[in-house]
Amino acid sequence: MSIFGEVPQAAPVAVFKLTADFREDQNPSKVNLGVGAYRTDEGQPWVLPVVRKVEKMIADDHSLNHEYLPILGLPEFRSSSSKIALGEDSPAIKDNRVGAVQCLGGTGALKIGAEFLRRWYNGTDNTKTPVYVSAPTWENHNAVFSNAGFEDIRPYKYWDAGKRGLDLEGFLGDLESAPDHSIFVLHACAHNPTGTDPTQDQWKQIADVMKRKSLFAFFDSAYQGFASGNLDKDAWAVRYFVSQGFELFCAQSFSKNFGLYNERVGNLTVVAKDQDNLNRVLSQMEKIVRITWSNPPSQGARLVAITLNTPELFAEWKDNVKTMADRVLLMRAQLKEKLKALGTPGTWEHITEQIGMFSFTGLNPKQVEYLVKEKHIYLMASGRINMCGLTTKNIDYVAESIHEAVTTVQ
């Protein structure tokens, strides 16, 4: 009799199950519009040319060793990553009140930030402090904060299914009614899964309420550069909040914009009121890191640091990022055109209005099921599609299939 005999089977993670089902599918027309990873027009993963170059540099550099990194990570990675988020000329950086923790991907950055907030944010026990995540949001947000000990995780209104856009009124309403000092998880750009971001003016309204009610801004920035093709544009919201005097966290991921998914390259940027506060915060974060993974892996961080700190490589990287963003924009434009040409009922403007990797198509669960089972097109039950899964070869098939689903399945 095993001591683990009563352990229940946990449900598989939906997005990975989707990919597993896709892999098993033998149908030659199959399309994977599920997991959020970039694909080329040949439907293949893409190792950025600048990444290949720097990987080789690292492997050939005999002066490098495999020593443990400092607990908080590679210093040049942390500082250059924070600069990417906040801007080279950020006044907060000049004031020495910005620090960072190198983490295991965006997930790890959220984890360390959440663990810190639970221990130290508002008093020394924040298990009851409400944490708000957007409705809908990345499915793992809930689990990360819950596992960090937060007991009260609530949705804030975000997606308006009727008008297929941002529910600003609902969002502002939930901000107003939230208890003061609540924590809000905000998507810095390219909202996952809706692809719908507030405009600059809308961000200003959001920031106003948050400041008035002392709500904590915890940004999740997984797509900087990837959304519009421009790093600065994609960081506007975070930088605006900093300019308004917020202390905040920004969990950065370099999985998508460097294509370094499997090296787990993340950075938790911390903006504090002053250097003294910053130092004490980092010291406590160090203690948390020590008992979680001790110190972070060096390969990915080294690669990113070298790239960000070498002008020619930095330029090449920005170019690679633009290549990816441009292909996504092209697929958006083409899908919309094809649906309009087919006369598919409904409006499809949201496909080009939305930004980043994902589009919330507005397809209902029955229509999604039809696409998966009958057409071998794999997408999330929410109707979310990964635009990167579209190619010039499959876009006609996908557009026709969506048309079929919308016209024959209610």
Added chain:
Amino acid sequence: MQMNSEFRERQPIGVKNLSVALTRHRLECRQDRTDFLKHGHTTWLPLVRKIKQQISTDPTLITEYPHILGIPEFTRRATQLALGKDSPAIVESRVFGIQTVGCTGAVCLGAELLRSCYCSSSSWSGPILLSSPCDDSLAGTFKAAGIEDVQYYRYWDAESNGVCVENMVHDLENAPEQCVVVLFASGHRPTGAELSQEDWKRVAEVMKRQLFAFFLMSAQGLCSGSLEQDAWPVRHCVSLGLELLCAQSFSHNFGLYGERVGHLLCVLKQNLLAVQSQAEKLVQTLWSCPPMEGARVVATVLNLIPSFTSALVCLGKEPPLFKKITFSFSITQCNSQQVDFLVQKKHIYLLPNGCLNVSAINSRNLDYVAESIHQALSSKL
């Protein structure tokens, strides 16, 4: 955000590798300081460098998200390394492995898994038994996972300058049933002191009595020079039909400290898939999926075991000074005043508990270190 801080620029004392703690040491300018910096580099296994170069130029290797539980080839090989290819647990499919972020990551994940799955309870909170002494971050890792009840079993005996297995067995025999016991299969930190196989047999007998073993194996192959011998305690427990967890590190035996290559082995009697699914859920909340580079290197090398074994034997050479050490760490018997003397007056940096990293000693500093320790132990301080 108001709190007190002990934050300083340098590393905290509890760090694993002495050469990292030498950051402070670099600020000193004495000419006759022990020159760890010039000669005390960590060793690259030439094989590791070659494989890294191959990886960097392999056009077929992509950077996609790996499986949540890690590279299958890595977990397969790491499992075989720990248990032996013909282990009954492997043959009977009663074992699964998870690639983790270093040994710390393995312990962290194991702690979370125990808290959520152990004893059919959704929130088991202890007790967990650690050795006395042990690495100071261990208790913190378990407590952070929600296992508050941390107790200690006697391990190191200062009087006899070794492990007192009588005390250890006595404490285990008197532990509450269904207690989880952390055992050290190779490279006990901080003492470096090991149990003999006969001792392990006695411990295993006690463990059969409803205690659960969580092994830490941080330096397989580097203690005795034999991969099999160093893993013997784990394999013996498996042969007795015990369920267990084992956290493995590939930092020391591959010199891949900075790549964070760890592995959590789970040996069960049944219900494997359910426990595996719960582990996947937990990994999602910690790091989503593990980093690839280091694990790729290890997986490649483990496919070439014969050359690796001989490379390990080279690394495992120890200076003749300490007879009782098995791997890097050893207790010097120095008390806190003596440790202070060594640090302040002799510029030899060791941990406050008198434990030092033997692999930082080399032919150039050996005499100086030996004389200094002799001075510390024999002078009236």
